[in-house]
Amino acid sequence: MITIDNLSVSFGAVQALRDVTFLAETGQITAVLGANGAGKTTLLRTISGLEEPTSGTILMDGQALVHKKTEDIARMGVGHVPEGRGVIGEFTVEENLRLGAMMAKVNLQKGLEEQYEQFPVLGERRKQHAAKLSGGERQMLAMARALIAEPSVLLLDEPSLGLAPLVTAQLMLTIRSLCESRDLTVILVEQNASSALRIAHHAVVLHVGSVVANDVASTVAEDENLRQYYLGLVE
Ligand SMILES: Nc1ncnc2c1ncn2[C@@H]1O[C@H](COP(=O)(O)OP(=O)(O)OP(=O)(O)O)[C@@H](O)[C@H]1O
Ligand SMILES: [Mg+2]
Known part of the structure; x- marks a missing residue:
């Protein structure tokens, strides 16, 4: 609260x-x-x-x-998904998620699996540069990046x-x-x-x-x- x-x-x-x-x-x-x-x-x-x-x-x-x-x-x-989403276009989907997990004490592999289950399209595109994602996919990535830190x-x-x-x-x-x-x-x-x-x-x-x-x-x-x-x- x-x-x-x-x-x-x-x-x-x-x-x-x-x-x-x-x-x-x-x-x-x-x-x-x-x-x-x-x-x-x-x-x-x-x-x-x-x-x-x-x-x-x-x-x-x-x-x-x-x-x-x-x-x-x-x-x-506190997870913050900023205005404009703040994902790094030159990084892959997975690299963006790794950044999100870095600060938190979470198991990276488990976190990635959870996010790919929640957002299957991110799993399919894990090796793609974030810049290639559609606006909706980029928003999902931004949310997944915050959520991976639980x-x-x-x-x-x-x-x-x-x-x-x-x-x-x-x-x-x-x-x-x-x-x-x-x-x-x-x-x-x-x-x-x-x-x-x-x-x-x-x-x-x-x-x-x-x-x-x-x-x-x-x-x-x-x-x-x-x-x-x-x-x-x-x-
Ligand atoms: N770093 C800053 N320096 C000076 N003024 C600022 C700064 N950040 C915000 N403001 C001013 O504070 C007010 C509120 O801005 P804010 O960005 O919080 O609004 P917002 O509701 O998010 O607007 P938008 O819907 O356009 O995103 C505005 O008048 C803005 O110009
Ligand atoms: Mg605003």
């Missing part, structure tokens, strides 16, 4: 997050939605220790994450970006089943609100750094005001 309390982050004069408070439950997907510049990426980067907050706390199962090093936060079980928290930054609607729908179902089968705490950042709300349990809506909604996903999905003004879901 991740508990975020009154979190604020600034970049000089720009306040990217302002008193953000919410809770992401274990075994659930918490969607974090909002327009460009809402602060979604900053939130995930701050959880991972890549940005330092000006105030506020982040707890993972009661343990403070703020002021810890990124490597230590990763070792504690995280308990998975931070996903816009996994649907650039993917066709059908591929996005399949990816969302994969995220939901991963969350359930591994009892993960998933924080799913998306601009694609309708796709994320279909699989999320809970949803937080950010607007220029502030939380404007924090509720059960179905309640957020049905709120006309949120749909129209913050989620870009006008029919």
Whole structure:
């Protein structure tokens, strides 16, 4: 479980997050939605220790994450799939997965087998350069690279970006089943609100750094005001 309390982050004069408070439950997907510049990426980067907050706390199962090093936060079980996926195109699929396993104390062979079972297409392409993968396959590789370290928290930054609607729908179902089968705490950042709300349990809506909604996903999905003004879901 991740508990975020009154979190604020600034970049000089720009306040990217302002008193953000919410809770992401274990075994659930918490969607974090909002327009460009809402602060979604900053939130995930701050959880991972890549940005330092000006105030506020982040707890993972009661343990403070703020002021810890990124490597230590990763070792504690936070997996981060960054915006743009962050796989290395010149490396093969398997080399990318090895990198993911390197930091964690996991059995590499067992980890690889598990990921190839979860994502068979990665097994078929294990020797191929990641640059040759389709967008959807690259997103699977990015997730597998995080999952091979056996995280308990998975931070996903816009996994649907650039993917066709059908591929996005399949990816969302994969995220939901991963969350359930591994009892993960998933924080799913998306601009694609309708796709994320279909699989999320809970949803937080950010607007220029502030939380404007924090509720059960179905309640957020049905709120006309949120749909129209913050989620870009006008029919
Ligand atoms: N390193 C940085 N230096 C200065 N300003 C930054 C930095 N990172 C983010 N910002 C600013 O903080 C605000 C929030 O940015 P952030 O990237 O978190 O938004 P986002 O919700 O992820 O947007 P997008 O949907 O476009 O990815 C923006 O105004 C952005 O310009
Ligand atoms: Mg972003």
